[in-house]
Amino acid sequence: MHRNDPAPRAPIAFDDFLKLDIRVGTIRAVEPFPEAHKPAFKLTIDFGPLGVKRSSAQITRHYTPESLVGRQVAAVVNFPPRQIGRFMSEVLTLGFPDANGEVVLVMPERPVPDGGKLF
Template sequence: MEAAQFFSLDMRVGQIVRVEDFPEARRPAWKLFVEFGDGIGLLPTSAQVTNYSAEELQGRLVVAAINLGTKQVGNFLSQCLVLGAITDDGSVALLEVPKTARPGDPIA
């Protein structure tokens, strides 16, 4: 990946405001609704982060890529990609965001 490609990626802080079951997904996943603040708003995403409970996800600040386009996941439209590290056991450890960050803040 060239530097220009990397810097064209729009990564922002978002806050998960709603978590729903996603039984139609081929792999275990949640439907997440992530708020990015004024100018961006609420974006849905499907995330294979079932190692977190709905309660752990609700209200959590996350890092997400918001300009990758829309992806059809089963009967659901995913409009952002929540970022995390893939651990040895294959689960996703969501990136930590400082409490001082606000939804919509750009990631540098």
């Protein structure tokens, strides 16, 4: 199924949802990622007690590096790290597609403590 496909997926058990560890963190640094296949940034995200993690994110359409530093984002922190070129992405930063399929980040509506778990 394509990530922009609006069709719902089959139901899962609540226990399956609980296996996902989705946390909030503050973006501390953003670097260009010119060697990525699609335009992307390398994010350094502070998850408080979980530490600092890195993520590759295809978010260049709506965001600049300057606009991202200091913002809080949601990410899945318990997937295995994924090698993307020479970069190791440690978390999956979450977003929704806009009408054109470009990523809009998932962010809390007000500041919350870094490392907080989504429930």
